[in-house]
Structure formats: C-alpha cells, structure tokens
Amino acid sequence: MKWFGTSLLLILTCFxxxxxxxxxxxxxxxxxxxxxxxNISHSFVVTITNxxxxxxxxxxxxKDVNASLTxxxxxxxxxxxxxxMKEYDIWLYTPxxxxxxxxxxxxxxxGEVANGDIARTNYAEDYDATLLGTEKLNKVDVxxxxxxxxxxxxxxxxxxxxxxxxxxxxxxxxxxxxxxxxLKSADFSDFKNIQGMSRASKMVIRDYLQKDKTSTLVFSDHxxxxxxxxxxxxxxxxx
Amino acid sequence: xxxxxxxxxxxxxxxxxAFAVDFAHRGYLSAKGMKYxxxxxxxxxxxxxxxxxxxTIRFNENTELINQVRANYNSLYGDISKxxxxxxxxxxxxxxxxxxxxIKSDSWVLQTGYQDVAWGExxxxxxxxxxxxxDLKETFYSDYSESRxxxxxxxxxxxxxxxxxxxxxxxxxRFSKALPVDLFTRGILPQTNIIAHRxxxxxxxxxxxxxxxxxxxxxxxxxxxxxxxxxxxxPVYTLKSATPSSVVLQEIHERNKSLGISLxxxxxxxxxxxxxxxxxxxKRVNSVNGLxxxxxxVDVTNVxxxxxxxxxxKISAVFILAGSFLSKDIPMAFREKEETYSIAKLSYDLxxxxxxxxxxxxxxxxxxxxxxxxxxWPVSSTLEIRIGxxxxxxxxxxxxxxxxxxxNVFFGIKNYFQL
Numbered sequence: 001m002k003w004f005g006t007s008l009l010l011i012l013t014c015f016x017x018x019x020x021x022x023x024x025x026x027x028x029x030x031x032x033x034x035x036x037x038x039n040i041s042h043s044f045v046v047t048i049t050n051x052x053x054x055x056x057x058x059x060x061x062x063k064d065v066n067a068s069l070t071x072x073x074x075x076x077x078x079x080x081x082x083x084x085m086k087e088y089d090i091w092l093y094t095p096x097x098x099x100x101x102x103x104x105x106x107x108x109x110x111g112e113v114a115n116g117d118i119a120r121t122n123y124a125e126d127y128d129a130t131l132l133g134t135e136k137l138n139k140v141d142v143x144x145x146x147x148x149x150x151x152x153x154x155x156x157x158x159x160x161x162x163x164x165x166x167x168x169x170x171x172x173x174x175x176x177x178x179x180x181x182x183l184k185s186a187d188f189s190d191f192k193n194i195q196g197m198s199r200a201s202k203m204v205i206r207d208y209l210q211k212d213k214t215s216t217l218v219f220s221d222h223x224x225x226x227x228x229x230x231x232x233x234x235x236x237x238x239x
Numbered sequence: 240x241x242x243x244x245x246x247x248x249x250x251x252x253x254x255x256x257a258f259a260v261d262f263a264h265r266g267y268l269s270a271k272g273m274k275y276x277x278x279x280x281x282x283x284x285x286x287x288x289x290x291x292x293x294x295t296i297r298f299n300e301n302t303e304l305i306n307q308v309r310a311n312y313n314s315l316y317g318d319i320s321k322x323x324x325x326x327x328x329x330x331x332x333x334x335x336x337x338x339x340x341x342i343k344s345d346s347w348v349l350q351t352g353y354q355d356v357a358w359g360e361x362x363x364x365x366x367x368x369x370x371x372x373x374d375l376k377e378t379f380y381s382d383y384s385e386s387r388x389x390x391x392x393x394x395x396x397x398x399x400x401x402x403x404x405x406x407x408x409x410x411x412x413r414f415s416k417a418l419p420v421d422l423f424t425r426g427i428l429p430q431t432n433i434i435a436h437r438x439x440x441x442x443x444x445x446x447x448x449x450x451x452x453x454x455x456x457x458x459x460x461x462x463x464x465x466x467x468x469x470x471x472x473x474p475v476y477t478l479k480s481a482t483p484s485s486v487v488l489q490e491i492h493e494r495n496k497s498l499g500i501s502l503x504x505x506x507x508x509x510x511x512x513x514x515x516x517x518x519x520x521x522k523r524v525n526s527v528n529g530l531x532x533x534x535x536x537v538d539v540t541n542v543x544x545x546x547x548x549x550x551x552x553k554i555s556a557v558f559i560l561a562g563s564f565l566s567k568d569i570p571m572a573f574r575e576k577e578e579t580y581s582i583a584k585l586s587y588d589l590x591x592x593x594x595x596x597x598x599x600x601x602x603x604x605x606x607x608x609x610x611x612x613x614x615x616w617p618v619s620s621t622l623e624i625r626i627g628x629x630x631x632x633x634x635x636x637x638x639x640x641x642x643x644x645x646x647n648v649f650f651g652i653k654n655y656f657q658l
Contacts, residue, residue: 054591055620075620076265076655089459089505096384099357102461102503104511104549153508213590228345234461235396235403235454238357239341239348 024129027143028161030168032122034199035188037222039064039122045221046118047074051214060118061225065126067232068119082237085119088153093237100237105153113205113215116155123147123161126154134165141165152178170200174208182208194222261297264658266290271651276630277643285647288312289385291336301343305352307336307389337389347397353389356407358452358465360503360513363582364561366541367465367499367515370407370450372415372472388413391443402455409448412470413440414492420476422641423525423573432485435476438492446470463501471495475523475534488532493523509549517541524565526572538566553588578638579603592617600639607633607640625651 032038041063048056057074072081080095091100105115120126127147134143147159157178162171170188177183190202201220207213230236273285289311296304311332339352359367362383371387390413396405420435450467474490481487499517506512521536545559559582568576584598593616600609613627628648633640 050591052591075617076657077617077621077623077653079265079655079657088508089456096382097357097362098355098384098387099359101362102360102505102511102513104505104509104547229400230345230398233398233401233403234456235405236348236398239343239350239396 022131022143024131024143024145025124027131027145027163027168028127028129028147029124031161031163031170032124033197034167034169034191035203036062036121036199036219037195037224039125040224041226043221043223043225044219047218047220048113049216049218051212058118061227061231062119063227063232065120065122069232070115070119083115083119084232084234084237085115086232086234090115091234091237098238100234102234105155113217114155117203117205117217120155123159126150127159129161137162137171140171142171149178156183167198169198184208190218195224261295263295263297264293265295265656266292267653267655269651269653271649273647273649275644275647277632277646285314286312287314293337303341305337305339305341307338309334309336335389346399347395350392350394353391354394355384355387355389356392356394356405357383357387358463358499358501359515360461360463360501361515361543361545361559363545363557363559363584364541364543364580365515366517366543366561366563367501369467369469369472369497369499369517372413374416375418375473376416388416401457402453405452405454407448407450407452407467409469410444410446411440411442412446412448412492414438414470414474414490415472417474417490418642420488424527433488434485435474435488435490436479438474438490441470459505461501461503464499465501466496466498468494468496471522475525476532477534478532491534493521493534493536495522496520511547513543513545513547515541515543524569524572524574526569528571535569535572537569540564540566550588553590555586555588557584557586558582559584574638575604575636577604602633602637602639605634605637605640607631607637609639621655623653623655625649625653627651 036044043059043061046058046060048058055074056072056078059071059073061069066087068085070083072078082093084091084093084100088105090103090105092103093100123129127149130146130148132144132146134141136142141164143163143165145161145163147161149157156175157180158176160174160176162173163169164171169191172185172187174185175183184205184207186203186205188200188203190200191198192201194201201218203217203219205215205217267290269289271287275283275285289309291307291309294306296306298304309332311330313330313332335353337352337354339350339354342349356370357368358370359365361367371390374386374388390409391411393408394405396403414437421433424431424433448467448469450465450469452463452465454461454463456462470492471494472492474492476488477491479487479489497517497519499515502512502514504512517540519539519541522539523534524537525532525534527533541561541563543559543561545557548556548558560580561582562577562579565574565576580600580602582598582600584596587595589595593614596611596613596615598611602608609629609631611627611629613625616624616626618624626649630646631639631643632646
C-alpha cells in the first residue's frame with residue numbers, strides 16, 4: 001500500500017513537472033501560428049456567413065499586431081467600408097460619410113464578430129496565459145488554458161482556450177467580457193496547408209446564450225506581403 | 240471610314256494592353272415617399288427618385304478615373320416655402336457627380352476633378368464640413384453623399400508618420416442649394432411675396448478657392464488644423480426691386496475665410512469625445528434696416544462638442560452640444576446672434592444590422608424641438624429599407640420651427656447594383 005502511494009505521488013509529480021515544463025504562453029504562441037501567419041506582414045480574405053446564410057467578405061492587410069486595415073467587399077450595399085486598427089486606436093470609414101471617424105474599441109464589425117476576431121488574432125500578444133491542465137477531448141490530448149487580458153483595451157477580458165497537445169492546433173475557445181460575463185464560443189476547424197504549415201481556415205462563432213446565432217468565418221488567400229506605412233495612416237482611408 | 244474605325248479600335252486596344260485597364264460599374268436606385276404632417280396649405284405628399292451610375296477605370300495600381308452620373312426626380316422640395324403651391328414644380332435633374340482622376344504613390348495622393356472633401360470630426364452638425372456646397376433642402380436624415388454637391392478641385396495630400404498635409408485649390412466655386420429665403424423673412428416681412436434670383440456660378444478661373452489641412456494623431460488623439468478661403472456657400476441678398484406686394488432679391492456670395500480645429504479622442508477605452516471649432520471672418524448676414532435690406536460683415540464662431548458612449552444592452556448614445564455665435568448683435572437680422580442646440584441620439588442594435596435610431600434636438604435661443612426616428616433594415620445584400628418620421632416645432636422665431644413644414648413620415652428603399 002505504501003508502495004502504491006509512493007508510486008502515485010511520483011506519477012503525479014512527473015505529470016505536474018511535464019505540465020510546468022511547457023510554458024503556457026509558448027503554447028498560445030504556437031497555436032497562434034495555426035490560425036494565421038503570425039506577426040508577419042501579410043494579406044488575407046475573410047468571409048463571414050451567419051445562420052441565415054447572409055454573407056460578408058473582407059480583404060485584410062495585416063502589417064503586424066499593431067496595424068491592420070480591413071476593407072469590406074461584400075455585400076454590395078456595404079462595399080468600401082474600411083476599418084483601420086492601429087495599436088488600440090480604431091477608425092471607421094464609410095463611403096457615404098467620406099471621412100474617417102474614430103470609434104470606440106467595443107464597436108462590433110458584424111453580428112457576433114468583433115473587430116479583434118479578424119484583425120487582432122494573435123492571442124499571445126494580448127493575453128497572459130495560464131495552463132489549467134491537460135485532458136482528453138474526443139480522444140485527443142489537449143491543453144486547457146486560461147488567457148487573461150494584459151490590459152482593458154483588448155477584445156475580451158478572458159478566453160478559455162483548448163489547444164491540441166500534439167500539434168498545437170486551436171480547437172475551441174470561450175470568450176468572456178471584462179465583467180466576466182460569457183459572450184460567445186468558437187470552434188476552429190478545416191486545417192489546411194497554408195504557406196507551408198497546417199492552419200485552421202474556419203472559425204465558427206456562437207452566441208453564448210442564443211446558440212442558434214452563429215457566424216462562420218472562413219480565412220483564405222493568405223499571402224506574405226509588405227505594405228507602405230501610409231496604408232495604415234487614417235488620413236488615407238478616404239482614398 | 241473603315242480605316243479610321245480600325246485605327247481608333249487599334250489605338251484603344253493598344254491603350255488597354257499598355258495600361259491593363261480594368262473597368263468596374265456600380266450604382267444604386269432609390270425611392271422615397273413622404274407624407275407631410277404639419278403642412279396645412281401645400282401638397283402633403285412628396286416623392287423622390289434617385290439613380291446613380293458609377294464607372295471606375297483603373298489604369299494601374301496607382302491611377303484610376305471615377306465617372307459618376309446622377310439623376311433625380313424630386314417633388315419634395317417646394318413644400319417648406321410659403322409660396323403658393325402653383326409655383327412649385329417637380330424637379331428633374333441629370334448631372335455629373337464625382338468625376339476625377341486619382342494618382343497616388345506610397346506617400347501622396349493627387350485627385351483632380353469634381354469630388355467631395357469632408358473635414359471635421361463630428362456629425363449631426365457639420366460645422367467643419369465647409370468645402371463642398373450642400374443641397375440644404377435635404378433633411379437631417381439624408382445621406383451625406385446625397386446632400387453634398389461635387390466641387391472641381393485639385394486635391395493633394397501628403398502623408399507622414401501619424402499625419403498628413405492636405406492642400407486644396409478650386410478654380411470654380413459652387414453654391415449650396417439654399418432654403419427658400421422667405422423662411423428667414425417671415426418674422427420681418429410677413430406678408431410680402433419674395434422672389435430671389437440665384438447668382439450664377441462663376442466661370443472657371445474667375446474666382447479662386449484655396450486652403451489646407453494639417454492632421455496628426457498622437458496619444459489617442461486626432462487633431463486637425465485647417466484653413467479655407469472661399470465664396471460663401473450660403474447666399475446673402477440685395478434688393479433688386481420692390482412693390483407693396485412683392486420684393487425681388489438678388490443672391491450674392493461674398494468671400495469667406497475660415498480657420499478651424501477638429502479634435503477626436505478615445506476616453507476610458509469606450510467613450511469618444513469629438514469637437515469642431517470653426518471661426519469665419521467677415522461673413523455677411525442680412526438684416527432689415529428701415530426700408531432697406533442690408534448685409535453686414537460679422538465674425539462667426541461655430542463650436543461643437545459631442546460624446547459617443549459605449550453600448551449598454553445594445554443601446555448606444557451620442558450627446559452633442561452645438562452653437563453658432565456672431566461677434567456682434569445685428570437688429571432685425573435673418574438669424575440670431577446666438578443659436579445653440581443640444582442633441583441626444585440613441586441607437587438600438589436590433590441584430591442583423593437592423594438599427595433603430597431615435598434623436599431629440601433642443602434649440603435654446605428660442606425654445607424649439609425636433610424629434611426624429613429612423614428604422615434601418617438591410618433586407619438583402621443589395622437592398623436597404625428606411626422607415627422614419629421627423630417632427631419640428633417650437634417658437635416661430637426659432638430655426639427649427641422655420642422648417643416645421645417638413646415634418647413628415649417617410650418610407651425609403653435603396654437598391655445597390657454592380658454590373
């Protein structure tokens with residue numbers, strides 16, 4: 001019996017040592033690379049389809065985590081709307097107003113989708129991660145992480161994040177407001193070879209309370225690309 | 240004939256292949272019906288149809304040409320005037336909208352042609368939006384793009400880190416489509432039939448308008464300093480002739496010089512504070528002095544302060560304080576020395592981009608009010624429906640009560656297309 005107790009203690013110690021070996025923030029960094037090209041300058045296209053099959057499309061120019069420009073291309077009635085995020089400042093340009101307007105951080109892009117879901121997707125930059133543990137989920141070994149906002153300016157106050165242990169693939173996330181209220185959940189899927197690495201090309205976001213309200217984001221056409229600094233100048237939005 | 244046709248075709252194909260020209264065609268069709276609720280004397284139903292067709296010719300990544308044609312049929316206009324209904328005619332217009340050539344590089348953009356330039360941080364009262372003339376007969380709920388009238392400009396903008404310098408030159412001033420003059424003379428010449436003749440737009444290079452704007456962003460603050468020298472978009476009037484029953488006036492547009500500053504800043508992450516301050520030197524203001532109509536140069540300062548609040552339970556709000564102040568009192572003037580307003584606007588997000596807006600405007604100088612409600616419903620990817628109501632009432636001397644006859648309920652539909 002004493003032998004059994006000692007063995008169990010040893011196994012638990014080893015397990016905890018293994019969990020402690022892996023830095024939670026490193027896991028998040030690796031998982032970030034499975035959802036996009038990381039913090040390198042690139043462009044991509046996002047389409048968003050909601051539960052009623054209403055579709056929107058955006059071209060995103062991503063310079064780094066602190067500068068991105070999103071231009072709406074669909075639907076036709078909203079074509080030409082632009083959203084510029086520069087550090088924690090956001091400006092919106094609409095063709096009928098014809099001038100850039102500073103907006104607040106909480107302004108949503110569409111439906112369940114926050115601006116940050118498209119243009120500020122590197123969780124490692126914005127959140128401090130803690131490893132809550134490991135478990136098996138649908139026969140896959142996963143890390144369960146808690147991500148806490150580094151400051152009040154990021155999209156969410158807290159994220160509960162599930163990442164596969166073997167490949168660091170993001171599997172799901174639950175997003176919370178700064179007040180701690182659960183807002184929505186997301187599932188990541190459709191891993192494809194994008195720029196030489198298997199990455200998630202689909203994110204399905206569900207409202208936390210009204211589960212039938214969904215937004216399906218499909219990411220495509222990732223291309224490393226350099227942009228002039230002036231592209232991220234708010235005074236250039238009207239051109 | 241055949242040879243010349245083939246030559247032209249050959250030239251076009253050469254140009255197309257040399258520049259790899261891309262064409263894009265899009266536009267919209269819109270219809271709006273209104274039922275006037277406060278107008279006892281005039282037609283109580285109005286309707287307006289608009290069509291806009293836009294062609295974009297892209298020669299290369301840095302050069303493109305925009306051509307826009309607009310057509311309007313409008314029976315909404317005359318109803319705010321006290322002129323007899325027989326004088327009011329439906330308006331049909333076909334005119335060029337934005338028509339300009341855009342050339343850009345990484346650090347600058349040059350646009351030449353008919354275009355819009357919008358300055359200022361605020362919306363609601365656009366005191367800093369001084370460049371383009373407006374169709375002032377459009378109400379608060381008109382799209383800015385529909386009420387602005389394009390102006391021929393050479394528009395150059397140079398970008399630097401966190402800011403820009405914009406220079407503007409226009410050789411062809413244009414004027415706003417003004418409200419009927421009798422709206423402003425009712426308190427002064429109540430029984431007189433007034434006819435106003437428009438001033439023709441000056442020919443190219445007869446008058447020059449110029450100005451610039453320096454903008455920068457730092458520490459979460461956007462700041463702009465701007466100056467513009469231009470012919471007043473709004474008219475003042477001189478007396479042409481007068482009989483006991485009628486007065487004939489001539490519109491004139493004197494030169495204005497405006498200096499302004501615009502600021503916008505995010506506060507506590509989710510509030511946005513905006514401010515526009517514009518000082519105009521020697522703006523002319525009409526008044527009646529004895530039996531004569533005079534216009535007096537006076538400095539005007541317009542100030543606006545607004546606060547956008549974060550949303551709570553899908554409701555967000557904007558609060559605006561706005562004031563227009565003359566540097567001196569002019570007895571029997573067409574406007575008050577101080578005109579001050581507050582606006583509270585609530586927006587309720589109904590989901591799926593459906594929004595219900597409700598706003599209340601209070602005029603302080605002579606107590607008056609306006610309430611506006613608008614439901615915006617994007618039905619499909621190309622179709623948008625707008626249903627709303629506007630009501631203006633208050634002291635007869637107030638600015639808001641002057642347009643009480645436009646109080647209405649309306650239904651509008653707008654369909655966008657791409658060819």
